[in-house]
Amino acid sequence: MIRRFNMFNLTSLTFGLAFLYLPLLLVVIYSFNDSRLVTVWGGFSTKWYGIVLNNDAYLEAAWITLRIAFVSATLATVLGTLSAVVMVRAGSFPGRTLFSGMIFAPLVMPEVVTGLSLLLLFVAIGLDRGFWTITIAHATFAMCYASVVISSRLASFDRSLEDAALDLGCTPLSAFRQVTLPVIAPAVISAWLLSFTLSLDDLVIATFTSGPGSTTLPVKLYSSVRLGVSPEINALSTMLIGIVTFGVIAASLINRRQERRQKQENRAAAAAA
Amino acid sequence: MRTSRKFLILTPYLWLGLFFLVPFLIVIKIALSDSVTASPPYAPTFSLDEGLAGLRASFAQLDFENFLWLAEDGIYLKAYFNSVKVAAIATLLTLLIGYPVAYAMAKAPRDWRKTLLLLVILPFWTSFLIRIYAWIGILKNEGFLNLTLMKLGIIDQPLAIMHTELAVYIGIVYSYLPFMILPLYASLERIDGKLLEAAEDLGCGAFAAFRQITLPLSLPGVVAGCFLVFIPAIGEFVIPDLLGGSGTLMIGKTLWLEFFSNRDWGVAAAVAIVLLTILIVPIVLFQRHQQKHQEELG
Incomplete structure (x- = not known):
């Protein structure tokens, strides 16, 4: 592909990622909501985590x-x-x-x-x-x-x-x-x-x-x-999202490190030969 | 050597035979059995105890009563048509949203791309149920979207999106977007930049170059992405159940209700068979396409 990353590309990326992440982000934010009314903000609280x-x-x-x-x-x-x-x-x-x-x-x-x-x-x-x-x-x-x-x-x-x-x-x-x-x-x-x-x-x-x-x-x-919708489910979902995010990022970091090491080994092997 | 090879082949073979093939045959059998009010709620059509004569007698007994029922009751036909329609429209919407994103990813600087890929895949690893649940909070009458729009003074009545077909479209697009973006990105990323440079040198405008070079070359990705969304969307249960209303008939939901609410196993099994028959065409087309594409690459 020709590489000319323009405003249009940046906009579609931003909108695309916002579409993917905003819904989950809202669940995370409202899990810390003190109010039982899920969409009315009643102050920060972690009580729902305790309840779950x-x-x-x-x-x-x-x-x-x-x-x-x-x-x-x-x-x-x-x-x-x-x-x-x-x-x-x-x-x-x-x-x-x-x-x-x-x-x-x-x-x-x-x-x-x-x-x-x-x-x-x-x-x-x-x-x-x-x-x-x-x-x-x-x-x-x-x-x-x-x-x-x-x-x-x-x-x-x-x-x-x-x-x-x-x-x-x-x-x-x-x-x-x-x-x-x-x-x-x-x-x-x-x-x-x-x-x-x-x-x-x-x-x-x-x-x-x-x-x-x-x-x-x-x-x-x-x-x-x-x-x-309930604040308990928001809290539970947030915990699950957190675990998965941690797992996926950790796995991908390990993967990248392995790839890098593999490349280094290959290079060393090529140099030795 | 011989015995270990046999063991190697037989273990997964028998497992799949027992837990995939046999259950499938049982579904066919029950679809052809009469429904009765008992537990389990069907009258078995075959019984292997009576030997070959019994088997022959059972074959004579086979009937298509459940299938006739599906054909006569308009609600099932409607559910099948509606599933295909909803899946097709949702696939088109996913393509329209996914294409610009995949295109931008393919154009992004090289060191961004791995992170961008990870960002697109990450939501796919989070629970499906949670992702649908997130949209309930957004779309319902007193949900995030309506509250925000009302606060901004754009609307004074909440928009009724929840429990409509529109909510189902949003749910499908959201859940299956990564399946569309990944094959699109793979085919867009592979396009040789020199072709586009050549087009530009020869006086081709950016849009014309896109239409004549990028779009045709990304078609394999478009086709693969569309199948990857369309096929699972047809049999979808969770999305129409949680986001759709009672008016949103989809066949996965019909099967579920038939089984769990009406406890009519015969009809549920017949619904399953018809659902699979509908799916055979797109699945075979998809496999052909993948094979052809693989050969072209290899």
Whole structure:
């Protein structure tokens, strides 16, 4: 692109970013509002945070959500890595088209359909709905995202390194562990983080697959939001926005530092050669 | 070697078979079953206990009652048409808002670009529900927008935006904007500056150069972005439920109500099947487009 950044570009960027951030900023600002009337400013206060943090229902839901996200993200990453290896490395095998279809389809399937179909499965096999049904549901759709993320990294990875390890007497498993895995590690970590966030964020599939006693935070939040805007929800949302912002910025800083180090190493290697 | 390869393939294969394919087949089966008032509220059409003869008998029993019901009751047809309409208009709006932003990002100084990308992606990581919730506070009658406009003396009656289709458009545009900006930015950033310089040297005005060079070259990004917004918007549930009114019929919401409020699993499953059939066309087109684009790049 020709680089002539003009007023028009600056204006569209400003408006675009304002559109993306103002709504969230308003939630953050009003979470510190003393007044119960959400849109009338009644002075600065942090009392709503105290109320949220003392609300056992929210805390319990948050704890369940985190546990589900952790277990399902881990499952999804393992399954996603396996699928990526199958897609990129396994060559042809019977049913390959069906397999790639099953990896791709959940990415474009409406959530209501995924939720409904899994619920019908759990009813059909008589599995009680709760922690594990939500975890399985999340792992299933997140593994497809994980597989896409890892596949793209795996496809660009020089296969001869792996072949060399095999020639030198490595078993396929240890060649994967010692050569391939370290190279695709950043993608595996991104896949885990993506799966974790997808699980934390999911409302629709969790509503279909949750049972009594396993209400996740989005499900709980949704039932409160339906009743209208409240300062407690603003406070809770602000905490969640804060956590995510911190996480994403930290991840991107680590990523950049790694990239820089990689570049330096490459340069050093080139200089040595 | 052989067994480990088999194990490698079979693990994700079986997982997806059990938790994706089988549930999908069950949806089809229930869509073809009769609804009854019981728990679970459908009469199973197949039962594997009776062997092949039983299976044959079940096939004879299959009926399209649920689908006929969808076709006869105007409300479902309306919901399907309305979903496609709302998704299409919202996609167009997202494109109109996303394009200038992506264009500016591609033109921005190189050291800004990573930060700009991060800024566009960041809201996408925050909870979907919170992002929709934020708009309730803005759009409702005594919300931020109306209060501000009234204080400024621009209006004296609050604008009724909440619980209308307009609120749904705003919600979709807001939630899916990153999906539009990212592919647009990727294709705009790749355009060779020399082409634009050449056009300028040959006496082309800025607008003509944009129309004849930038726009056609960014088309792959436009198409990809539009599909990425259009496909999920059709089946959207949360946005029409929270921002739309009772008049905003969308098919994701219809399925939800059919299942949770009316407890009619057969009709809900039939709604799901029809929804997927509608989605097949855009999904196949999207995949073709992506493949073609990949080949052109590679």
